[in-house]
Structures are given as structure tokens and as C-alpha cells.
Amino acid sequence: MFQNDxxxxxxxxxxxxxxxxxxxxxxxxxxxxxxxxxxGIFSAxxxxxxxxxxxxxxxxxxxxxxxxxxxxxxxxxxxxxxGDGDVAIFKMESHNHPSYIxxxxxxxxxxxxxxxxxFTMGARPIAAMNSLSFGxxxxxxxxxxxxxxxxxxxxxxxxxxxPTVGGEVRFHARYNGNCLVNAFxxxxxxxxxxxxxxxxxxxxxxxxxxxxxxxxxxxxxxxxSAEFDDTIEEKRPTVQVGDPFTEKRLLEAxxxxxxxxxxxxxxxxxxxxxxxxxxxxxxxxxxxxxLDLDRVPQREEDMTPYEMMLSESQxxxxxxxxxxxxxxxxxxxxxxELDFAVCGETTDDLRxxxxxxxxxxxxxxxxxxxxxxPEYDRPWVEPRKAAPLPDDAIPAVNDVGAALVRLMGAPxxxxxxxxxxxxxxxxxxxxxxxxxxxxxxxxxxxxGKALAMSADVTPRYCDADPFEGGKQAVAESWRNVTAVGGxxxxxxxxxxxxxxxxxxxxxxxxxxxxxIADACRALNFPIVSGNVSLYNETNGEGILPSxxxxxxxxxxDVTKMATIAFKADGDEVFLVGGHGSHLGQSVYLRDLHGRExxxxxxxxxxxxxxxxxxxxxxxxxxxxxxxxDLSDGGLGVALAExxxxxxRGVRVELGGLDPHVAVFAEDQARYLIAVRPAExxxxxxxxxxxxxxxxxxxxxxxxxxxxxxxGKAPIxxxxxxxxxxxxxxxxxxx
Amino acid sequence: xxxxxxxxxxxxxxHDMVKALHSVTGVEPTVVWHQDASLPDVDLIVLPxxxxxxxYLRCGAIAARSPAMLDVAKxxxxxxxxxxxxxxxxxxTEAGLLPGALMRNAHLRFVCKEVKLEVTNNDTDFTRAYAKxxxxxxxxxxxxxxxxxxxxxxxxxxxxxxxAFRYAEGTNPNxxxxxxxGILNEEGNVLGMMPHPENLIEALHGGLDGRGLFESVATxxxx
Numbered sequence: 001m002f003q004n005d006x007x008x009x010x011x012x013x014x015x016x017x018x019x020x021x022x023x024x025x026x027x028x029x030x031x032x033x034x035x036x037x038x039x040g041i042f043s044a045x046x047x048x049x050x051x052x053x054x055x056x057x058x059x060x061x062x063x064x065x066x067x068x069x070x071x072x073x074x075x076x077x078x079x080x081x082x083g084d085g086d087v088a089i090f091k092m093e094s095h096n097h098p099s100y101i102x103x104x105x106x107x108x109x110x111x112x113x114x115x116x117x118x119f120t121m122g123a124r125p126i127a128a129m130n131s132l133s134f135g136x137x138x139x140x141x142x143x144x145x146x147x148x149x150x151x152x153x154x155x156x157x158x159x160x161x162x163p164t165v166g167g168e169v170r171f172h173a174r175y176n177g178n179c180l181v182n183a184f185x186x187x188x189x190x191x192x193x194x195x196x197x198x199x200x201x202x203x204x205x206x207x208x209x210x211x212x213x214x215x216x217x218x219x220x221x222x223x224x225s226a227e228f229d230d231t232i233e234e235k236r237p238t239v240q241v242g243d244p245f246t247e248k249r250l251l252e253a254x255x256x257x258x259x260x261x262x263x264x265x266x267x268x269x270x271x272x273x274x275x276x277x278x279x280x281x282x283x284x285x286x287x288x289x290x291l292d293l294d295r296v297p298q299r300e301e302d303m304t305p306y307e308m309m310l311s312e313s314q315x316x317x318x319x320x321x322x323x324x325x326x327x328x329x330x331x332x333x334x335x336x337e338l339d340f341a342v343c344g345e346t347t348d349d350l351r352x353x354x355x356x357x358x359x360x361x362x363x364x365x366x367x368x369x370x371x372x373x374p375e376y377d378r379p380w381v382e383p384r385k386a387a388p389l390p391d392d393a394i395p396a397v398n399d400v401g402a403a404l405v406r407l408m409g410a411p412x413x414x415x416x417x418x419x420x421x422x423x424x425x426x427x428x429x430x431x432x433x434x435x436x437x438x439x440x441x442x443x444x445x446x447x448g449k450a451l452a453m454s455a456d457v458t459p460r461y462c463d464a465d466p467f468e469g470g471k472q473a474v475a476e477s478w479r480n481v482t483a484v485g486g487x488x489x490x491x492x493x494x495x496x497x498x499x500x501x502x503x504x505x506x507x508x509x510x511x512x513x514x515x516i517a518d519a520c521r522a523l524n525f526p527i528v529s530g531n532v533s534l535y536n537e538t539n540g541e542g543i544l545p546s547x548x549x550x551x552x553x554x555x556x557d558v559t560k561m562a563t564i565a566f567k568a569d570g571d572e573v574f575l576v577g578g579h580g581s582h583l584g585q586s587v588y589l590r591d592l593h594g595r596e597x598x599x600x601x602x603x604x605x606x607x608x609x610x611x612x613x614x615x616x617x618x619x620x621x622x623x624x625x626x627x628x629d630l631s632d633g634g635l636g637v638a639l640a641e642x643x644x645x646x647x648r649g650v651r652v653e654l655g656g657l658d659p660h661v662a663v664f665a666e667d668q669a670r671y672l673i674a675v676r677p678a679e680x681x682x683x684x685x686x687x688x689x690x691x692x693x694x695x696x697x698x699x700x701x702x703x704x705x706x707x708x709x710x711g712k713a714p715i716x717x718x719x720x721x722x723x724x725x726x727x728x729x730x731x732x733x734x
Numbered sequence: 735x736x737x738x739x740x741x742x743x744x745x746x747x748x749h750d751m752v753k754a755l756h757s758v759t760g761v762e763p764t765v766v767w768h769q770d771a772s773l774p775d776v777d778l779i780v781l782p783x784x785x786x787x788x789x790y791l792r793c794g795a796i797a798a799r800s801p802a803m804l805d806v807a808k809x810x811x812x813x814x815x816x817x818x819x820x821x822x823x824x825x826x827t828e829a830g831l832l833p834g835a836l837m838r839n840a841h842l843r844f845v846c847k848e849v850k851l852e853v854t855n856n857d858t859d860f861t862r863a864y865a866k867x868x869x870x871x872x873x874x875x876x877x878x879x880x881x882x883x884x885x886x887x888x889x890x891x892x893x894x895x896x897x898a899f900r901y902a903e904g905t906n907p908n909x910x911x912x913x914x915x916g917i918l919n920e921e922g923n924v925l926g927m928m929p930h931p932e933n934l935i936e937a938l939h940g941g942l943d944g945r946g947l948f949e950s951v952a953t954x955x956x957x
Contacts, residue, residue: 151843151844154844155844158785158844158846158875158877159744159746159785159788159789160746161746161747161784161785243788244785244788245743245744245785245787245788245789245790246788248743248744248746248785249743249744336743337743417847420846421843421845421846421847422843422844422845422846423844423846424844424846424875425846426846426873426875426930426933426939427746427747427750427783427875427933428749428750429749429750429753429754429932429933429939430938431939432938443938558938559937
């Protein structure tokens, strides 16, 4: 028998992730002891994951406005204007903690959750991406996590029918105890067809839609707001179970329903399920909500109100219904064989009331549940920064060709085909650029325009210097969108950090956010949505600070899109931004010399903007269709990728430069372009006029990336190393 | 050419197929809900790709029992051309309209990539626009495309020229027996195939190799 009025002991409070002073705040707010259900509701609303209590202060400082921003942070996803009355709606969200506990289901429900965030606003998802970080390859859990997470990401997105057009996968020992699974989704809607969660009107029916409620995921958001320790296996029941088939039907049913005029407000049930969605709708609309739990469709018997309010069962929505359309609305859900149950109503008393078996089991002030959540100004210290390396501390190599081959077969540079071939990247028939290039590109159905998107962060830079690393993550995403010809519009972020109660970790967060904000301002690249994942720590060790950025841009004419592949022998290859010299934190130093040292390359944002705008202009004018940005591994890795993609080599001329420095430096704000010889002079003249440094580095042709006397990397050798590592690793051979 | 695309709960390449049919034939196909017991009078019925019923139980097994499929079987018997792609192929085998079965891929993973297809038999209503032995590009995207049939059935398929497409140049992505990618029924009016010709029909897709299949059907109707 469920007992709602039990003694609230300090132990019970602590097991709900609430601190003693937070509990005192509850007592003050409601003027009495909470019931068990109420305590559960508070823990769901006030955990880090839902309340952003440690991060809110800093999130407010991020630039979120711009000409093309229609809706910024605060809704289910951000909305940008892409012209002609069309909008793109997108967001990224983490499912780190559940994926480490149960990789397949954790990843699957991460994808499901982000897709729901997008279609709950009225958009049909047309693209997905992800950013995955795993422990070092030879850690005993890594293969298991990679296999499970990748299968889970694919298992959900493929069945749902959204193309996964890009992403990133990295390995580092600092993720041994906490993997990162960040899932991104983007959808398209009409500007006048955006749906919001704000309830309007008193006495309107609140309707439960989708799948039934079970006991899965009870307390999931609270679990995701704590560090891991050795009892992690016991947390498995807090992970939800995904059903993409139901989500696909929910998508079709919701989009059909939205056309009927029945939807006053709608909110998906994500973290903290029924609690969070109902409170969100009521609080935003200045209305109370009364829920009758006996009318909630249930998958299991004898569920208590506590379990129902905290369940994170997937594929569910809550909406406020226009009563005159009830029959029509219900018919849509019956057609798709989904639940449709009126389970409550909006009220004018600003209370959140829960009725169960005829009794009121919770009665809380709805606004305060969200607005009065604790907000912390966590103490932070300036994080430790790695010292710059003197030039003579960096060893050379005899043969940069052989070094390049080795680098291309290293875990972080090797081909991700083993991963992305498990994702359907073609469904819907609009994919213009699939994984393997600088950005994913998807045409907007029925138009000649397309959206470009790229997920980026370089956590080793962020660890060595959080401020510069934050800048770099934004700059690289902006650069990747630019490199395919996209005009960068806005971004979503997924801020993955360690324990905010530790001043050093909090310092990383603060400084990275300052770097992100600077870059967003300089590049006119506002943040329209995002997610924070803290407490990525196990037994006291935190992850590398990993603020993942997904930038989104528009290509007005998809036929002018650039790709990385070399296209014709004899084309001249130019390095926009000129040669570099920075090897601190480079993959050259790490993968060839076993040293993770030095300061990361600084990001000159003005230069970034100037060079990027120049390259984008060349692509838009139709004069350049081969372009690649420089990032990890610098010039050498970029040339190798262009050669493999085009199945033709390049003869590189380095002049008198130190080969290992010129080939592997990771200086920012740089691109490679290949142009027809007849165009070179004019392009160089334009560059001079724009004040952009452009250097000729070689000519397309042959079957190798040929550095002349400095060494030679045959494409066949590069390809063997590049293609070989991942399958060998997953097969237990690397 | 009039065509119909049957929509099952969980279909997700229905839209791609509708676009491809429209692009090649110039006529918008009719979309038929799986609960409709009778299909309109058309020249070609298509069962599209996707994950009908979430691939639960067995891929295509539940969809094969839907009311619309009874009419598809009836119309197939009467000679109407039926094309099943990916999940559509799985549904056709589960409905008994094509022999054999599609098992889990040999490597047990979902696979989405471009493969090469050999047009093994070009003397069919679905392949006439290609040359015999021609090798075309075509993407695949499936988890259960590993074709299997018992030796007797296999001998008949091969002997009667009912293997329409074969994975070529070592690109068999799933372990299918005899590299089989697509097969016909005895009468030659029902084709099931795992690859997705509907995803290679315009410049944006990077190739037009898939168009030939739809052009073949349109031409054979005109003849």
C-alpha cells in the first residue's frame, strides 16, 4: 500500500539529491512538510539537470539574439529564420550518464528525446547528428560502450526515419569513467506553424498523448545530476527504454494533429516526465494544472503517484486541447494506434494538484516549482592553464609522409565509417553531404536551398586553456559550415563538464563559456538552444571540459556546395590563412611523440571572420567547389582527406619551411581550396584586396600526398591506415 | 503510369518513393493506408522501405497481415506489377509473394552505404532500361537484408532468371546467398530488392542510376 504521508527523514531527502538547505527552502515555500509525492516532484524540478541551478548565472551571459533568431533558449528548441517563410528548429542534448550505465538504451533515448524536442514545436526532423566521446581504446569498457552507443543511436534514428548526416567520435582516457553522448536534431517548419508549451485559457482539457507510462526511468534526471562511484551498476533501473516505432507514429500523429487546430499548447515529456511537462506548461502560461493520475494510461499495474510523476517512460506528450476539436484530435491518435487521454485541466489558482484514487496527493505552487528553484553562484578559481611550449621542445621527424600515414591511422584521425555506416544518412532523399566531409548538408524539401551543420569541440584544447578552447569550438563549427559554402546563422551548445561544486571544474565551465560568448559575438553566431551536463565525474576524476557546439548555416543554392574531394588533376591548391607554426596540444605531438603538452593554438576571431567570409564568397560565386578547413593534424591531415575523397594525389611544395611544422601545425582560421589554374590569378588578386593571406601549396595529381624531399604518403597507404583502424579495434585487433 | 504506395505504421521511405515515382513518371502516386482493404486500380503497387511495426516479431511479418496486403496479393495474381524495396521486400517474403527470407546481416549491424549492383536479368519489366550485366551504383540501408533460400528454391531462382540484381565487385553488404540483391516471382510481375533505387534519382543524390528501374516499369507499360 502506497503511503504518501511518510516521515521525511534526512536520509530520504539526501536520496532525492536534495541538500538540507534546499529542503529548508521547500518547507519555507509551502509552509508545511511535503508529502512523499511532493518531495519527488521537488527533486525532479530542482536537480541540476532540470533546474540549471549551477549554470544559470553564466548561461544568461551568452549571446542569444540576432537578426535571424526567432526563438532563443528557453523553449524546447531554438528557431531560426531561413527565408521564404521557412524556419529551422534545432537543439542538442546530452544523454551521458544513462549511456554509460546502459549504452544502447541510453543512446537510443537520447536520440528519441532530442527528436521529440524538435517535433513538439511543429517541425518535421530532417537531420540528426551526434558527438560521442569515449575512454581510451584499450580501457576494458570502451569497446562495449562504442558498440552499444553506436547501435543505439542508429537503432533509434534509422527506424524513426531521420538521416544522421554527421558527428564526431573521440577517445581519451579522461572519458574512461564517463562517456559523452550528445544528440542533435534539426527540423523544418513554417514560421506561422510553430507550437509552444505555454498553456492558455482556464478550464481547458490537459491531454496525455503517445505511449503508456511505466516504471522505467524513475528518478533518471536526479541520477544524471550526480557523480558516479562504484555502485553504478545499481543505477541501471533509472535508464529509460526507447521505442522508435512509437516515436515515429507519435511524430506523424502530432504533425497531423497540429493541422487540425486542436493544439493550444504542447510539451514533450523528457526528463522528469509528467512533472516537468505539466509544470512547464502551467508556469509559462500563468495557470494552474490539475492532473488526475487514474486517467493516465499505464503500462504496469499498481503504480503509485510517486512513480507516475517521476517516470521517464519515453514517447509521451502533454497538450492543452481546444475542446471543440476533441473528437477530431482523438481520431488522429486512434488512427496511429496511440493513447489519447484527457487527464486533467488548466486552472486559475496557480497550483499544481495531483489527484490519485480520488485523493489529493500533491498540492504545490506551480510557479515557484520552477522559478524558486535554487540558483547558485558556485565559487570558482581560474583553471590551470598549460604553459606554451618553446619551439625547440618539439621534435622533428625524418619523413613527414610516413608520419602522416601513421597519424591517419591513429584512433582520433582514423575513418569513422565503421560508426556512420550504421546510421541511415540517406532517408528522406534530401542529403547533399553525408558524413566524411566538413559538414552535413540537407536540402530543404521542395527548394534549392540547404542547411549545413557541423558538431565540433576540441576537448584537449579546452583542458589546456578553457577560454581559448571555448572560442575554438565555436570557431571550428563556424569554419566547417563555411567550408561547404554555408552562411553560418546560429548554434546550439551542449556543455559537458565535471562537478560544479569543485572550484577548478566550475572555473573551467566559467572560462569556457566566456570564450564561447566572445566567439559568438565576434562571428555574429548566436546561441539559440542548448543543454548543460555537469557532474561528469567518476570517483573524483572529471572529464575533459567538452562544450560541444553544433553550428547551423544556410546555403542559398545547394548546387554551389563545396566538398573536400580533389576534383581534377592540375588544379592548384591554396592555403587560405597561410602556413602555421603552432604545435602545442597538436595531434602530431600527442599521437607521434606521446606528449599531450603545451598551450592550444590561440584563436584570432577577427582573422577567423575575415578568412571565412573570403572563402564563403569564393564558393558562393561558383569559383571554388573544393574546400576543406584545417583542424586536427593541420595541413597534412587535410590534404590526406582531400586526396582520399577525390582519389587523386597532390604534389606539395613547402619551400624552405620546416616540414613537420608546416605540415602538422594546428593554427586556426585556415582553409585549403583547390582551383582551376585559369582562376588562380584572379583569386589571388581578390585575396590581396581583401587582405587575406593565401599561399600556394601544391598541385593536384599523382597517387600520393607528395612532399618531395620531405617524404611521400601514397594514397593507398593512407587509406589502408585510415580505413583499417576502427574495424580492427572493434574486432579486438587494434 | 499510375502507381500506389502502401503506407504502414513505421514506413519511412514512403516519401522518398513518392518523390522518385513522381520525378520519373510525372504522376503523383496515390498513398494507400495499410488498413484500406482495397487498393485503387493502378499499374504499379509499391511497398516502401522503413520499419513497419518497428521490425518487431520479424521484419515485415506484421505488415504482411494487414488488410491492404490481401488486396496486393490479389492484384499481384491478376498481373499488376508490385515492387517491394527493403522493408517492402521483407513484407513480400513474409506475405509469401516471394520465396526465401531476409535474415539479420551477417555482421549483425545496420549498414548504410553505396554498393554496386549487377543487372543479372534485364529481360524483366523492372530492368529493361539497363543492359544485361551492367553494373550500377545503388545505396543500401538495412539491418536485415541477408537473403536466404533453400537449395531447391535457389536453383529455381537462378535457373529461371529470377535473380534481377546481384551485389557486384565484392560489395555484398550483408552476406546474402549468391550475392542476391533482388528477386522476381515466377510470373515476373513482383520484384523485391533490398537496395534503394529511389535514393539515387537526381543530381543532389550524386547519381541517376536508380531511375532506370522506374523508367523500365513505365516503358514496359507503354509497350
